[in-house]
Amino acid sequence: MSIRMAASAPLIMRIMASSLSIAEKAGEVIRDIMSTGDLNVVDKGQKNFDPQTEADRKCQQIIIGSLSKQYKDLKIIGEEGAEDLSKIPQELIVDKIDSQFLEQYKCPESFKDISENDLVVWVDPLDGTGEYVAGFVENVTVLIGIAFRDTSIAGIIHQPFFKCATTNKMGRTIWGLKELGTSGYNKKSPPENKLILTTTRSHSNEIVNATIEAIKADEVLKVGGCGFKVLQLLEGKAHCYVFASPGCKKWDTCSPEAILEADGGILTDILGKHYNYGPNVEYPNRTGVLATAKGIDHESLLERIPIATKESLIKKK
Ligand SMILES: Nc1ncnc2c1ncn2[C@@H]1O[C@H](COP(=O)(O)O)[C@@H](OP(=O)(O)O)[C@H]1O
Ligand SMILES: [Mg+2]
Ligand SMILES: [Mg+2]
Numbered sequence: 675m676s677i678r679m680a681a682s683a684p685l686i687m688r689i690m691a692s693s694l695s696i697a698e699k700a701g702e703v704i705r706d707i708m709s710t711g712d713l714n715v716v717d718k719g720q721k722n723f724d725p726q727t728e729a730d731r732k733c734q735q736i737i738i739g740s741l742s743k744q745y746k747d748l749k750i751i752g753e754e755g756a757e758d759l760s761k762i763p764q765e766l767i768v769d770k771i772d773s774q775f776l777e778q779y780k781c782p783e784s785f786k787d788i789s790e791n792d793l794v795v796w797v798d799p800l801d802g803t804g805e806y807v808a809g810f811v812e813n814v815t816v817l818i819g820i821a822f823r824d825t826s827i828a829g830i831i832h833q834p835f836f837k838c839a840t841t842n843k844m845g846r847t848i849w850g851l852k853e854l855g856t857s858g859y860n861k862k863s864p865p866e867n868k869l870i871l872t873t874t875r876s877h878s879n880e881i882v883n884a885t886i887e888a889i890k891a892d893e894v895l896k897v898g899g900c901g902f903k904v905l906q907l908l909e910g911k912a913h914c915y916v917f918a919s920p921g922c923k924k925w926d927t928c929s930p931e932a933i934l935e936a937d938g939g940i941l942t943d944i945l946g947k948h949y950n951y952g953p954n955v956e957y958p959n960r961t962g963v964l965a966t967a968k969g970i971d972h973e974s975l976l977e978r979i980p981i982a983t984k985e986s987l988i989k990k991k
């Protein structure tokens with residue numbers, strides 16, 4: 675595809691095609707920094723340990739620097755705070771665009787006339803930092819989510835330490851766009867006649883645990899990262915993701931929500947409401963996360979969440 679043809683594709687498709695290339699580069703950097711053996715960890719927590727590594731900082735610069743250069747009026751919010759664009763080293767800027775994506779997929783009618791001012795991009799440069807530091811590298815993902823007028827519509831999840839069984843290639847990229855579909859993973863339904871719940875590995879507390887107890891799942895998986903847990907739903911490894919805590923932020927859920935919902939699943943808070951991803955919202959997802967795989971009854975899981983849990987998260991608002 676010529677540069678002119680790529681430039682004529684609808685904005686949302688171009689942002690996705692750019693983000694696919696940018697997320698791959700972030701994944702390379704995440705692997706490279708791990709291989710140096712020095713993650714250069716800073717604790718950014720106020721009460722509890724909340725690690726930030728060299729990879730979180732560098733990947734945020736890659737993603738925000740590259741998208742801002744190509745899309746000057748786009749509002750981009752990243753976990754690691756505001757970026758001074760003039761201080762981002764030139765070698766971190768990716769100006770490649772995934773032309774194969776643009777050739778292969780057509781923009782859904784409803785998103786054809788979007789302008790940069792209608793969008794917010796939510797960036798989690800490294801989701802699962804605790805797991806990156808602890809060595810559970812499979813849990814690590816790069817998340818780029820795109821919201822159109824308050825609603826999450828598109829997402830990219832890049833998993834840098836996924837190893838392809840046939841080619842041995844490291845890293846895979848999953849994407850989803852509502853009304854178009856999803857790609858990049860092994861689409862599978864979770865097993866019938868049992869309930870597998872996935873939840874946090876490192877951020878549990880009394881309410882988180884009491885809520886899991888009340889759901890009465892047959893199996894509970896404890897893994898890191900919002901991106902990785904939603905991947906488990908997409909690949910049939912779990913039926914639901916339950917996190918009754920205000921700890922997740924908009925950059926954690928924006929991309930996974932769009933991909934899961936483009937696949938047929940649902941991601942809401944624990945009251946059943948979708949989060950608002952508009953330009954001026956607060957960052958925390960104060961009323962928790964409940965996500966269900968395609969074909970799983972979201973309503974019946976909402977009913978299993980204790981009233982005490984719901985009241986406690988509403989009170990914390
Ligand atoms: N109590 C808490 N304090 C800080 N961050 C929290 C948190 N609970 C969840 N998160 C954030 O939500 C994401 C998913 O959490 P978990 O792995 O526990 O499910 C992680 O993103 P990051 O790794 O990008 O910071 C994590 O930091
Ligand atoms: Mg995160
Ligand atoms: Mg992060």
Ligand SMILES: [Mg+2]
Pocket residue numbers: 725753803
């Ligand atoms: Mg973090």
